[in-house]
Amino acid sequence: MNALELTDVRHAFHGRLAVDGLSLVVAPGEVLAMIGLNGAGKTTALRVLAGRLRPQAGRACVLGERSSRLSAPVAARFGQLIDTALLYPELTVRENLVLAGRLHGLDRTAASRVTDEVIERFALGPWAAARTRALSSGNRQRLGVATAVAHAPAAVILDEPTNALDPAGVVVVREAVRHLAAQGAGVLVSSHHLDEVSRIADRIVAVHAGRMVGALEPGGVDLERRFFDLVLAADEQSAAHS
């Protein structure tokens, strides 16, 4: 069974196609990176996959169930961070993590134990008792990723998980993502930081104008050039058809 799956998904906002027949699969234990320019349709695809947006056509599944109506046992094995994290500024770092654990189906004891582990893994110890509103944007983002993965999900979606982080934070999140995959989770990461994507992903797919325009091998020094070649080819093909 696939961890995450989009099948021929199509969605338009006010007549403008945001996602146009997009399909992808994330297998258990795999990190798939989705790259694309701003407005390429990445976040819309992730919202559909997370059950936050009902597509006008196509199917989105998490661990074999339709995203829009996950059963509680499957939802307890799913984590997502898209746009805004499950964080409340008036609560402390520790309280936010316990709250996220509880809402992800952990009982009080398990949520407290997992919070201790996650605070250590994400190097949030110095701020554990601080109100979230007092954190820097980088630490807030690190905490946001932590709230999405604290319950050790089997399927994870992370939208731009490293874009506000300093180099140390990037390493912490990268290691957390690889740790999840090593535990058997399927992880879908969206980003336009090509260097970072190259280090974190097992596979890379490029999205442009709402469509999948190709796959790229991680590693190598010319990822940026290969990505723009795919985008250019897609634009030329589109122009030739119109």
Next chain:
Amino acid sequence: MTPRGTASWSAATAAMGTELLKLRRGTTIRLCTVLLVVLVPLSCIGAVALARAPNLPGVTAAKFAPYAVGDLATTHLQVLGQLLSIAVLLAGGFGCAWSFGREFTDGTIGALAGLPVGRGTVALAKGLVLAGWLACCVSASAVVTIALSLAAGGHPSPESWRAAVLAWAVGLLAVGLCLPFGWVASVTRSQLGTIGVLIAVVMLTQIVVTLGMGGWFPYAVPSLASGMGGTEAAQLGPASFVLTISMAPLGLGAVGLLWSRLDQT
């Protein structure tokens, strides 16, 4: 309990615990608590003291004339009922605007998707926690007013106890009327928009009461029952109370359904 029942119970307690923690930390909630538990009782004592002060200017004396006579403790508690009928609606309206509206303005509504605790359950937990908080404030307000009244020279009597029970019941009626503002906050997706609707409802209530149709308008019933419109207007039939009480389950049901079907665009 069946496994499904256990999961539902666990989800409900997680949602209630989460909302209770957020409520305890909310600045809006803290300010509204002070309004209900401190300012309202002090206003009751102050209004009656002012009404009974010698050499009161004409306009003020006319305004406060109903409080100038009668048993001191009973008058304090009658004023409490009248103030609670408005203050609970305002505090609860602000509380609902904050609790429901913030998830949309802060963007956390999206992060509440795909959880084993459904968004409908979260919405119901919000409503129940807010109702519980307001009910506690109403009770505390009555206790503080009684204590202040005794300190100010009031003496308990069967009549004053009846006034206390009426004030408490009026406060609880107003609690139920706050819950539909959770639905308003979810439809408008705005805290300020909800406050706007709250102000509009208060103004509409004044107009409806002026037209003599207050008994059929739930938002006017607590004020009328407290005696704010006079003894005659306080004689309300059972239908008025059934209508008013039904606003709480209607509001909760509507917001629970709305949240369970939310679609982000």
